[in-house]
Amino acid sequence: MATPEMRKDTLRRLRAGSGKLATAALKSLDAEHPWFSDLPAQERSWVGSVAQAGINSFVSWYAAPGESYRSATEVFAAAPPELTRSISLQHTLSIVRTVVKIVESHSDEFASPGNEQHLREAILRYSREIAFSAAEVYARAAESRGAWDARLEALVIDALVRGEVGDDLPSRAAALGWKPGPTLVMVGKTHGPLGEVQSAELRRHMRRVAPGSLVGIHGEDLVIIARSDEDRTKLAExxxxxxxxxxxxxxxxxxxxxxxxxxxxxxxTGVAAAPAWALTPRPVGADDLLPERVLVGDAAARDRLMAVAYDPIVKAGGSLQETVATFLDCGRSLELASRTMFVHANTVRYRLKKVAELTDWDVLSTRDAHILETAFALGRLRDAAHAPL
Incomplete structure (x- = not known):
């Protein structure tokens, strides 16, 4: 059984040899763990600080075992919070095991005669406390990081919705794991109001389906921004x-x-405009809702609709513009349009086919005719506004 004199002598020896133990621990980390050798110099110094603090903390604990929790926690105060981002919990526990192994292997050297077994048992008890302390540090870091990431994600989504792509937004998005590349954006409603637990579970599910995705929950609005390197349609499904x-x-x-x-x-704006089209598919592309988006005041939709459904027909020249305009103004009747233009109905049909090839919208289709009719109305208004008086 260890006497007070034995403990005092062992403590003196441990204090004198703490530097030697720290050096041996770092050499062992270098030799046994390739990931340690690959760390940048700054992070290696952090690990060295933790190893040294672990040995010093054990010495303090051995002197006053009643303060074990505080001593174990202080080990990780030697390194900055960034350590939990660059070094995993698994690697941190490897550091702990290595330090414990080194101290244990030198126990006969530092223990006073007859106190060897007592010192080994003390090392074992302290190693358990250090392991629990490491897990707690990483759990707190994960909780803090999760809360910060959620706030940062909300800021990024809000900036994207408002169109405020400032100089700092790319770095913020990158901090959340987003990288430039083919991206799928989906907007809709949630399954009713979501609490914190449901919101967190929804985010976890999204990231399982689409790693690196950004998820915004604003009330009952749900925004998903996900990388779509492969099939957009499959990912959307x-x-x-x-x-x-x-x-x-x-x-x-x-x-x-x-x-x-x-x-x-x-x-x-597509979500806001979709009710205007009674047969809106689900999901539906934002560009398939251009006329409805124009109705809710979307200036970008107005400009795009003219650019893709009016300007190409005007630039094509010939009689395409006149044919489409006449067909629409004649109630979408081939016969009436042909009589109005003094041409055969097949001529009208041929010209409208050319328009479909040019714009991908077939004016003989009810929905496509509505799109072209809206585009022509907008184009005429724009042309009239720019016409000389």
Whole structure:
């Protein structure tokens, strides 16, 4: 049994040899763990500080075992919080095991005669406390990081919705794991109001389906921004169950953060405009709702609709513009349009086919005719506003 004199002598020896133990621990880390050798110099110094603090903390604990919890926790105060980001809990526990192994292997050298077994038992008890302390440090860091990431994610989504792509937004998005590339944007409603637990579970599910995705929950509005390196349609189908009842709108394809912002705004206005089209598919593309988005005051939709459904027909020249305008003004009747233009109905049909090839919208289709009719109305208003008096 260890006597007070034995403990005092062992403590003196441990204090004198703490530097030697720390050096031996670092050499062992270098030899046994390749990941340690690959660390940058700054992070290696952090690990060295933790190893030295672990040995010093054990010495303090051995002197006053009643303060074990405080001593164990102080080990990780030697390194900055960034350590938990750059070094995993598994690697940290490897550091702990290595330090414990080194101290234990030198126990006969530092223990006073007859106190060897007592010192080894003390090392074992303290190693358990250090392991629990490490797990607690990482748990607190994860909780803090999760709360910070949620706030940062909300800020990024809000900036994208408002179109405020400042100089700092790319770095903020990158901190959340987003990288430029083919991106799918989806906007819809949640399955009713979500509490913190449901919101966290929804985010976890989204990231399992689409790693690196950004998820915004604003009331009952749900925004998903996910990398779509492969099949956008398949990814959208996998994400659909996360949305509640109501329209779900897919924004235009995007790659850069500025394009993602435009896509997000288009999808948001698409959700607001979707009720104007009674047969809105689910999901529906934001560009399939251009006429409805114009009705809710979306200036970007107005400009795009003219750019893709009016300007190409005007620039094509010939009689395409006249034919489309006459067909629409004649109640979408081939016969009436042909009589008005003094041409055969097949000529009208041929010209309208050329328009479909040019714009991908077939004016003989009810929905496509509505799109072209809205585009022509907007184009005429714009042309009239710019016409000389």
């Amino acid at each position: 996998e994400l659909m169950p996360s949305f509640g009842p109501g329209p779900v709108v897919i924004g235009p394809e995007a790659v850069t953060l500025a394009e993602v912002a435009r896509s997000t705004r288009a999808a948001f």
